[in-house]
Amino acid sequence: MSNINDIAKQFVEYYYQCFDGDRSSLAPLYRDMSMMSWEGTQMQGAKNIVEKLVSLPFTRVVHKVTTIDAQPSLPNINAVVIAVTGQLLVDDETKPQQYTQLFQLVEDSGFFIYNDIFRLNYA
Amino acid sequence: MSNINDIAKQFVEYYYQCFDGDRSSLAPLYRDMSMMSWEGTQMQGAKNIVEKLVSLPFTRVVHKVTTIDAQPSLPNINAVVIAVTGQLLVDDETKPQQYTQLFQLVEDSGFFIYNDIFRLNYA
Structure with a gap:
């Protein structure tokens, strides 16, 4: 399954590079x-999904990935x-939030x- | 998608009821x-998966589900x-651990x- 893991790692790196740069x-x-x-x-379709992502109420965001399976x-x-699983930091916050994305x-x-599910993990 | 959500909720309840009762x-x-x-x-096949689950190094475990998508x-x-996403408590521990399962x-x-991915979320 090494090819699968390579695809996943490349995709995840690219996804958050785009997300943190220009949603x-x-x-x-x-x-x-x-x-x-x-x-x-829930939403469906590239247009609705990207509208949602662009409208999220923060200007700067940095994702730090912890695990990829x-x-x-x-x-x-x-x-x-x-x-x-990972952590993200938005705007001027100093405490990272844990998140999970599938x-x-x-x-x-x-x-x-095809499927995208995002959740913050509240302790 | 209400049917999907019902299927998911029923499955998740049943899964952790089995897990916490008799793996x-x-x-x-x-x-x-x-x-x-x-x-x-990683492992594949019911036999290998259940052997792994049964061999996990705790006797008692309680899952508390926070979100299901x-x-x-x-x-x-x-x-x-x-x-x-949720929390789990094993044996005599008093501090729940955050986890994610897909x-x-x-x-x-x-x-x-068909697919099962489990991760603890470390802060």
């Missing part, structure tokens, strides 16, 4: 069929499920995000 | 093709991705676990 640059990673749950709010998804489909990537010309 | 009773929820990543260690997985397949359920006669 609108995430649009090409989603499709019309993509789904996102953001802190319990990846597994091949269903047989006969080129898809990968990825679970990320992705399912599906391959067409490249990999796009 | 060997989780065996029917996995198949030979099932995959688990437990704190970064579910989305339909790939088109044309009856599958559900579920992300759980499942992908696939339907055959009932739903079984």
